[in-house]
Each structure stands twice: as structure tokens, then as C-alpha cells.
Amino acid sequence: MDKRLAFLIDTRYCNNCKTCEIACKMERKLPIGVRWRVVRRQEISGIQSGMNNPHTVYNIPMSCNHCEKPACVEICPVNAYKKTPQGPVIQNQSVCIGCSKCVSACPYSAPVYNPKIMLTGKCDMCYDRIQEGLEPYCVQCCPNNALKIGYYEDFVSAYGVHQDIDVVPYTPAVPPTTPNDSGNGYSILPDPAITNPSIVIVTMKNNPN
Amino acid sequence: MRYIFKYGTIGRTTQAGDEAWIDEDMLKHRSDAPLLVDLTEIIDDGGSIKAGAYKELFKLKLFGEKPQVIDNASGVPTLADAEANAGRKLGAPAQDPDIYYCDLTGAATGGTPVATVFQLMRALYAGDINPTPLAAPALPDTPILGTFLDTLPVELYNSGIFDPNYTDVNIENVLGNDVYSLVPKVTEAYSTAYSVVDGVYGKRAMIMENMGGGQRTESAGHECAMHCMLSVLTGNVGLRGNGVDDNTGWALEFPGFQPGDFGFPGTDTAIGSSMTLLKAATVTGKHDIPFGTMGRRALAAANNTPYKTYIKKENNAENDPFIGFWYLTTSSLLTQFPNTNALKAALCAADCVVTAKPQWNTDADYCDYFLPITTPFEYDDVGAHIRNKYLHLMESGVKPYGQARSDMQVFRELAKYVFDDPAIIRSFDHDDVDYVKDLINNPANNLKANGISYGDGDPETDLKIKKTIRPKAVFSPFVPLRHRSFWLESRGLARAHFFVDAWAAGAYKTNIDLNPNPARDLYRGPFPRYVPALQSHLDWLPEFPFDDAWYDAMEANGVSEDIRLDYRKIREKYPLANVQIKVLRTVHASFTGMPWIREAFGQEGIVLINPKDAASLGIYEGETVTVKSWIGSVERKAKLTNLIKQGVTAIENGWWDKYGKVSSSTVGVELPGALNNAHTHNNTLVQILKGGISFNGNAEDTGVK
Numbered sequence: 071m072d073k074r075l076a077f078l079i080d081t082r083y084c085n086n087c088k089t090c091e092i093a094c095k096m097e098r099k100l101p102i103g104v105r106w107r108v109v110r111r112q113e114i115s116g117i118q119s120g121m122n123n124p125h126t127v128y129n130i131p132m133s134c135n136h137c138e139k140p141a142c143v144e145i146c147p148v149n150a151y152k153k154t155p156q157g158p159v160i161q162n163q164s165v166c167i168g169c170s171k172c173v174s175a176c177p178y179s180a181p182v183y184n185p186k187i188m189l190t191g192k193c194d195m196c197y198d199r200i201q202e203g204l205e206p207y208c209v210q211c212c213p214n215n216a217l218k219i220g221y222y223e224d225f226v227s228a229y230g231v232h233q234d235i236d237v238v239p240y241t242p243a244v245p246p247t248t249p250n251d252s253g254n255g256y257s258i259l260p261d262p263a264i265t266n267p268s269i270v271i272v273t274m275k276n277n278p279n
Numbered sequence: 280m281r282y283i284f285k286y287g288t289i290g291r292t293t294q295a296g297d298e299a300w301i302d303e304d305m306l307k308h309r310s311d312a313p314l315l316v317d318l319t320e321i322i323d324d325g326g327s328i329k330a331g332a333y334k335e336l337f338k339l340k341l342f343g344e345k346p347q348v349i350d351n352a353s354g355v356p357t358l359a360d361a362e363a364n365a366g367r368k369l370g371a372p373a374q375d376p377d378i379y380y381c382d383l384t385g386a387a388t389g390g391t392p393v394a395t396v397f398q399l400m401r402a403l404y405a406g407d408i409n410p411t412p413l414a415a416p417a418l419p420d421t422p423i424l425g426t427f428l429d430t431l432p433v434e435l436y437n438s439g440i441f442d443p444n445y446t447d448v449n450i451e452n453v454l455g456n457d458v459y460s461l462v463p464k465v466t467e468a469y470s471t472a473y474s475v476v477d478g479v480y481g482k483r484a485m486i487m488e489n490m491g492g493g494q495r496t497e498s499a500g501h502e503c504a505m506h507c508m509l510s511v512l513t514g515n516v517g518l519r520g521n522g523v524d525d526n527t528g529w530a531l532e533f534p535g536f537q538p539g540d541f542g543f544p545g546t547d548t549a550i551g552s553s554m555t556l557l558k559a560a561t562v563t564g565k566h567d568i569p570f571g572t573m574g575r576r577a578l579a580a581a582n583n584t585p586y587k588t589y590i591k592k593e594n595n596a597e598n599d600p601f602i603g604f605w606y607l608t609t610s611s612l613l614t615q616f617p618n619t620n621a622l623k624a625a626l627c628a629a630d631c632v633v634t635a636k637p638q639w640n641t642d643a644d645y646c647d648y649f650l651p652i653t654t655p656f657e658y659d660d661v662g663a664h665i666r667n668k669y670l671h672l673m674e675s676g677v678k679p680y681g682q683a684r685s686d687m688q689v690f691r692e693l694a695k696y697v698f699d700d701p702a703i704i705r706s707f708d709h710d711d712v713d714y715v716k717d718l719i720n721n722p723a724n725n726l727k728a729n730g731i732s733y734g735d736g737d738p739e740t741d742l743k744i745k746k747t748i749r750p751k752a753v754f755s756p757f758v759p760l761r762h763r764s765f766w767l768e769s770r771g772l773a774r775a776h777f778f779v780d781a782w783a784a785g786a787y788k789t790n791i792d793l794n795p796n797p798a799r800d801l802y803r804g805p806f807p808r809y810v811p812a813l814q815s816h817l818d819w820l821p822e823f824p825f826d827d828a829w830y831d832a833m834e835a836n837g838v839s840e841d842i843r844l845d846y847r848k849i850r851e852k853y854p855l856a857n858v859q860i861k862v863l864r865t866v867h868a869s870f871t872g873m874p875w876i877r878e879a880f881g882q883e884g885i886v887l888i889n890p891k892d893a894a895s896l897g898i899y900e901g902e903t904v905t906v907k908s909w910i911g912s913v914e915r916k917a918k919l920t921n922l923i924k925q926g927v928t929a930i931e932n933g934w935w936d937k938y939g940k941v942s943s944s945t946v947g948v949e950l951p952g953a954l955n956n957a958h959t960h961n962n963t964l965v966q967i968l969k970g971g972i973s974f975n976g977n978a979e980d981t982g983v984k
Contacts, residue, residue: 086863088879088880091879092875092876092879095875102874102875102878103878105878105879127922
């Protein structure tokens with residue numbers, strides 16, 4: 071089986087500058103309110119992160135994770151999504167009917183409904199750029215090299231298996247204060263077994279050096 | 280909008296009709312312009328000043344503090360008594376020195392050829408010592424360019440990068456038909472600002488507030504020189520109740536740091552030493568306008584009421600100016616300075632406020648004229664800063680939007696209208712590229728010896744090729760604008776100094792009060808001397824109301840019991856110590872107006888609260904709360920996090936009025952302290968109230984409109 075392309079998210083270097091978000095919007099000409107890549111923040115206590123710092127913040131710039139078992143492909147009623155052999159999950163927006171079922175189905179909330187055109191869209195790993203031998207624009211623009219594109223298998227061999235995503239498990243550091251408040255410390259990442267995402271997240275825990 | 284013209288103010292004498300802006304009265308009686316310079320070393324055989332005389336400046340001597348005066352009866356020049364001249368009131372028909380006279384024969388000085396400082400200054404700029412009468416400036420009848428908005432590319436409206444609908448500015452009010460047709464009006468306001476203190480007509484008062492694009496570039500030195508020159512030549516310094524304040528960045532940015540301390544290249548010298556500008560508000564030297572207390576002082580000045588600190592330490596009515604002209608260059612006054620409400624009121628009370636900056640933020644909402652300024656990505660310069668060991672060639676990456684120009688270009692336009700004098704204009708009149716070339720290749724700057732050149736093709740030294748160069752550690756003094764330098768100090772009769780005393784002393788150094796360092800003094804060069812602002816923690820020690828140590832210090836310093844008790848009460852009422860953090864998206868408030876940025880970093884201001892504090896206050900995550908100090912309130916969304924200690928809150932600094940519900944500086948008290956280096960943002964005690972400002976009945980605290 072060919073290697074699959076994947077994003078490497080190195081939380082050691084991401085400082086939440088959001089250049090990747092802006093770069094994505096510029097490259098894909100997204101209107102206000104539509105973001106395909108979002109830097110998610112996770113605050114956890116030091117013990118939970120395996121570090122000595124009393125408090126730790128993980129910045130996780132995440133877009134579509136181009137899963138091996140993509141929920142969007144499964145649920146789309148018009149078969150707009152396709153898992154390509156190289157790895158990227160791409161969408162044929164011309165057949166999209168804007169039903170937003172993919173938005174609900176994706177455990178990472180990667181597809182985003184665009185009210186301006188009443189259709190749904192998502193990161194396709196800059197598929198056109200990849201065909202030309204270029205990096206995705208977010209990767210190219212990241213000033214800290216916190217985002218990389220490469221083969222999932224290579225990333226895993228270098229940094230660990232994909233289960234290392236779960237270095238920030240559900241750990242309610244602060245009790246919820248309202249019914250709608252999940253408190254500080256809740257996990258922002260679902261179980262990777264659901265869709266087998268093509269990302270590797272590097273943290274201080276699995277790569278302390 | 281409150282623009283008021285002040286025609287025919289006192290002291291606005293003219294040389295050639297009513298349209299000349301230069302203030303000869305100021306020059307003759309309140310500056311060293313009429314003092315005589317010994318030209319012995321730079322006179323050629325023909326009795327003329329040698330070309331390129333500025334290279335020989337170190338050999339010059341000030342003949343004495345005696346203005347040259349023409350004896351009206353005989354026509355023979357004599358040396359007048361400086362004290363008698365300098366002490367008299369403006370306009371009084373006393374001895375009238377001639378700033379243009381050149382006595383190469385030495386008739387008045389016993390054979391020593393002399394020139395006046397003013398004359399020499401013009402000669403050095405123009406290579407011509409013959410005095411030229413000042414001509415009336417030609418104000419343009421027609422707009423220079425089209426309207427600002429018309430020149431904006433249409434796609435910018437739709438890109439989210441620039442959208443006038445997102446600005447705080449009422450564009451129709453602020454923009455005329457053409458932005459730069461405003462320059463003559465700005466110039467007139469600049470030149471005719473006046474002050475009234477205690478009912479005494481005090482002529483002019485202005486604040487030049489500059490944290491402009493040149494702050495960390497070499498053109499900063501040029502801009503500083505222009506600020507100094509213009510203010511003196513137009514008579515905007517030197518009298519009670521007026522002054523020029525480099526309020527924001529430069530003077531405060533560079534105290535005590537000189538290349539000799541770090542072995543850094545001499546580029547720092549140029550910037551650092553030109554940071555010291557004309558200190559504001561008074562000529563007595565009693566105080567400047569510390570930016571920590573600027574709002575209250577400026578407001579008091581505008582209302583002609585006594586300025587009072589919280590402990591009523593001083594009554595400074597005598598020294599507070601009426602602000603006639605306020606020039607805000609890029610510094611974000613209403614998001615950075617403490618006591619934003621007072622600043623807003625002060626801006627409203629000022630005669631004329633000009634805001635010149637890239638972003639149309641809250642400051643622009645309080646100005647009479649708005650001039651669009653380029654970002655650092657839109658013009659050419661050389662970057663250099665004490666925090667950086669390298670010189671960077673800054674090349675424009677994109678064209679400016681519309682009519683935006685660099686700070687230096689705008690101020691140069693202003694200067695041109697102030698002086699229709701080719702000799703003086705020439706010193707200001709470079710375009711950006713020319714400036715960079717001149718800066719680097721001018722032999723006087725001695726950069727080649729430091730391994731830096733521009734455009735000569737040398738792969739090792741050409742900044743145009745290498746872009747970034749670390750100059751050699753051992754360097755000769757690098758002093759751009761050496762011959763444009765300028766020194767003012769409030770010495771005795773508050774004479775503005777064009778002539779650098781160091782020249783007369785024959786030594787290439789000046790007196791430095793701060794951290795004496797012989798090596799640094801050597802490299803200091805003939806530039807304005809740094810005068811530390813009166814806002815160090817030592818000045819404010821008795822006023823710092825934070826903990827018992829300070830309370831004890833107050834007692835030790837003789838602060839009375841009732842006042843000390845007041846502080847105890849304040850601490851009881853405002854139990855949380857508030858700090859201000861930067862919004863994550865950017866430095867200060869710069870990009871708040873950009874919708875994409877706000878989308879990425881959040882639309883609302885937040886207050887960080889420790890969950891235990893929140894629990895005791897009954898505050899939930901995401902709830903709207905009011906953060907209230909004794910001088911203002913802001914509305915924020917509560918964010919509960921363990922990242923902040925119990926007993927401390929944090930609000931973001933950098934929101935505009937229109938976004939994020941006013942800046943955190945609205946609650947910032949005016950008491951700079953030891954820990955915050957003149958910033959007062961972290962000295963504020965607050966209370967947190969459930970609900971928004973309107974809910975708490977404090978809507979008036981949101982600001983003065």
C-alpha cells in the first residue's frame with residue numbers, strides 16, 4: 071500500500087499566531103465566518119501533561135485530518151467527498167447540496183458551511199498545489215515550522231503512533247459551573263479510532279527533547 | 280469636529296508678508312540662532328566658508344552667548360547682552376539681533392570671522408551662507424490628488440483587509456476632498472497654536488506624539504530632527520505653557536542603552552541619541568508630561584484647571600499647558616495610555632488634533648484631521664534598534680493604500696509649508712530611497728568602515744545585496760544627520776539650541792547624567808541630550824498604593840495618615856489586582872480593524888479570572904461582567920482559567936472602542952511603579968461586577984464622546 075499524506079502538528083512550536091488560519095483564508099478566498107483551519111487550545115495541568123510546569127497550554131492547529139475512514143465520505147448523500155489514493159480527502163463542491171450532514175458527522179468539525187454560497191467546504195490539503203509539487207499554503211506560511219506535510223508512516227516512525235494524539239485526554243481540571251460549561255481541561259480531540267485521522271501531533275510528552 | 284483657526288497670534292512675525300510661518304521672534308530671542316560662531320577654522324583664503332564645512336564642525340567655537348545686534352544709529356554690528364535680550368517679553372521693541380548677518384571681516388569681533396548659528400545652519404544645509412529672505416509659501420489652490428477613498432482599490436473593500444465600515448472613523452467628517460490638501464491647514468494649525476495659562480496668553484502649546492513608523496528605523500533620527508527644528512523655528516517651544524512632547528516612544532525607548540554597553544554597532548547611537556526631544560509642558564524643567572499621567576494632566580491643561588494627583592501632591596496649574604495642537608503619529612493613545620477617559624476629554628478640548636497613522640482606530644475618531652500613513656511594509660528604510668545587533672534593509676513589499684505615505688514624507692510636507700526656504704527644505708527633502716542611500720553612503724556617517732555600503736556591488740558590504748548586516752563591533756561613531764542635529768535644553772532662560780555645545784568644546788561628547796560611561800560618552804556625538812522623564816519609581820514611590828510595603832514607604836516619606844488610610848479603603852473596595860495582557864493577535868491595537876484578524880482571534884474582549892475568585896463572585900464562564908477601577912469601567916466576557924493566580928485578573932490591552940468594548944487602558948490608573956517601567960497597566964486595583972456596564976448603571980464610564 072502506498073504511503074498516505076498527512077499533517078504533522080508540532081505543538082512544541084505552535085504559538086497560536088494563527089498565520090495558518092489567515093493563509094488558508096487567503097489561498098482559498100474564504101469569507102468572514104468560514105475557517106477551514108483553526109488553532110485549538112487546550113489548557114491542562116502539568117501533571118496531566120507529564121511536565122513539571124504547573125499549567126500547560128497546547129496549541130493545536132487543526133483542519134481536515136484526511137482520515138482513513140472519513141465520516142464525511144460515508145454520510146454525504148450526493149457522494150461529493152472522495153478519499154484519494156495519496157491521502158487527501160477532497161470534495162467536489164459542484165455536486166454539494168449544502169445539507170451540512172458532513173458538518174455534523176465529522177468528529178473534528180472539519181467541513182464548514184459557507185452561508186454566502188450555501189454550500190459546504192473543507193480543507194483538501196491544497197490538492198491542486200500538491201499536484202504541482204507544492205506544500206499546502208498553511209504549511210508554507212507557518213513561521214515556526216509547527217505544521218508540516220509528509221507521509222503518515224514517516225511521521226509515526228519519527229514521533230510515535232497516532233494514539234499519541236490522546237496526550238490530552240478528557241481531564242476536567244475545573245468542575246463545570248453551568249450545565250453548558252464543560253470546564254477547563256476537557257479534551258478537544260475525539261478518539262482517533264473513530265476515523266483513523268492522518269495526523270501526528272507532537273507534544274512535549276511524546277518528544278520531550 | 281472642532282477645528283479652529285487662530286490667525287494673527289502674538290509673536291507670529293513675518294519676513295515677507297503674512298504667510299511666512301517661521302517665527303523670527305522666537306529665533307532671535309529664545310534660541311541660539313543669533314549667537315556667533317567662530318569661523319576661524321573653516322574660512323578659506325577668499326574669506327568664504329569652505330564647502331562641506333560641516334565636516335569641520337568640531338573645530339568650531341561658539342564665540343559667546345551674545346546675540347549680534349545691529350546698532351540702528353550707526354549700522355555697525357555690536358555684540359549685545361544675551362541676558363537682556365532673552366529675558367524680555369516677545370514683541371517688545373528691544374534690541375533686535377540679526378540672525379542672518381555674517382561678519383566675515385571680524386569687524387564686530389576684533390578680527391575673528393563669525394557667523395550666526397542660524398546662518399551657519401542654513402549654510403550647512405544649502406552650501407550657501409548668503410542670507411535669503413524668506414518667501415511666502417505657495418499654498419496649492421487645487422487638490423494634489425484624488426480623494427482618498429477613490430484611490431483605494433475596489434477589491435480592498437471586499438477582501439476584508441480594509442473596510443471603511445469597520446473603522447471607528449466617520450470618514451466624511453475626517454477626510455476632506457483630498458487628504459494631502461489638508462497639509463497646509465495642518466501646517467497653519469501647527470504654526471499658530473497658542474496657549475492660555477492662568478489667563479496669561481502663553482502663545483503656543485503642542486504635543487508631538489510620535490511612536491511612528493520610524494521608531495525603530497534610521498529615519499527616526501531624521502524625523503526627530505524635523506520635529507525639533509520645526510517646533511523651534513515656528514516658536515513652539517521656549518515659553519511658559521508650551522512645549523513639544525515626544526510622548527510615546529522615542530525618549531522612553533532608549534534611556535541608558537548605548538552601543539558602548541553592548542558592543543553593538545553605532546547604529547544605535549544615531550537613534551538613541553536623537554530620541555531626546557523637547558520636553559513638554561514647561562520650560563522650567565520642573566516636569567514633563569509623563570505618559571502615565573498624561574490624560575489627567577492634558578485634561579487639566581485643556582480646562583485650565585489645576586492638575587492634581589491622587590494624593591494632591593502638587594498643584595501644577597502654573598505649568599500645565601493649554602494644548603493647542605496635538606499631533607498623534609501612530610502611537611495608539613486611546614488604547615495604550617492610562618486613564619483613557621481623561622485622554623478622550625483632553626483630545627476633545629484641544630484646539631486641533633491631527634492623527635496620522637496606518638489604522639483608523641479609536642484615536643482617529645477624536646481627531647480633526649486624519650492623515651493615512653504607510654505601514655513599515657510600504658516604504659524603504661533601514662531598520663536598526665538597540666534590541667537588534669543587525670542593520671536591516673527594509674524594502675517596501677507592497678504599494679501603500681490610496682494616499683498613504685510614510686511618517687517622514689508627511690512631516691516633510693508639513694515642513695515644506697512651514698518654511699518656504701530652499702535651504703531648510705533641502706535638509707528635509709529626500710524620498711525614501713534617497714534617504715537610505717544618503718544615510719549609508721554619506722562619508723560623514725562612516726558606515727563603509729563598519730562594513731556597510733549601499734549599491735556599490737560589494738558582496739560583503741552591500742546592504743542592497745545582503746539585506747542584513749551586522750556591523751563590525753569596533754566602529755567609528757556613526758552619526759547620521761550629524762549636521763542636522765539639534766539640541767535644546769531648558770538652561771536658564773530656556774534658549775533653544777541649534778548650536779551643539781560639544782562642538783564648541785572641541786570634544787565629541789556631551790554631558791550624560793544617566794549612567795555615566797566614558798566609552799559611551801565618546802560615541803554619543805553631538806545630539807540632543809537625554810533627560811530622564813520624571814516618572815521613575817522613585818518619583819512615584821509615595822503614591823504606589825499596592826501593598827503594605829508601599830504603605831510603609833508612604834509613611835516613611837511623610838504621607839499623611841488620612842491619605843494612607845484612603846489607600847487602605849481603595850484596596851478594600853477594589854480587591855483584585857488587575858494586569859493587562861496583550862491581545863494575542865498583534866502588537867498593541869494595530870490590526871483590530873481587520874475583520875479576518877478579529878475573526879481568528881475573537882471578537883470580544885475577555886477578562887481572565889481564577890475559578891476560585893469566580894466562584895466567590897458567582898461568575899460563570901462566558902458571563903458578561905464589568906471590570907471597574909476608580910477611574911473607569913470596561914465590559915468583558917469572563918474567562919475562567921487556572922492560568923491566572925487567585926486574586927489577580929487580566930484584561931486585554933488593544934481593543935478599540937468599536938470592538939471589544941473599549942481598551943483596558945480605560946481602567947488603568949495613572950500610577951507608574953517600580954515593577955512596570957512607567958507603564959501603569961499593572962498597578963490597577965479593580966472590582967468585578969456581574970453584568971455589563973449598562974446593567975451596573977455606569978454607562979458614562981465607557982468614555983467621553
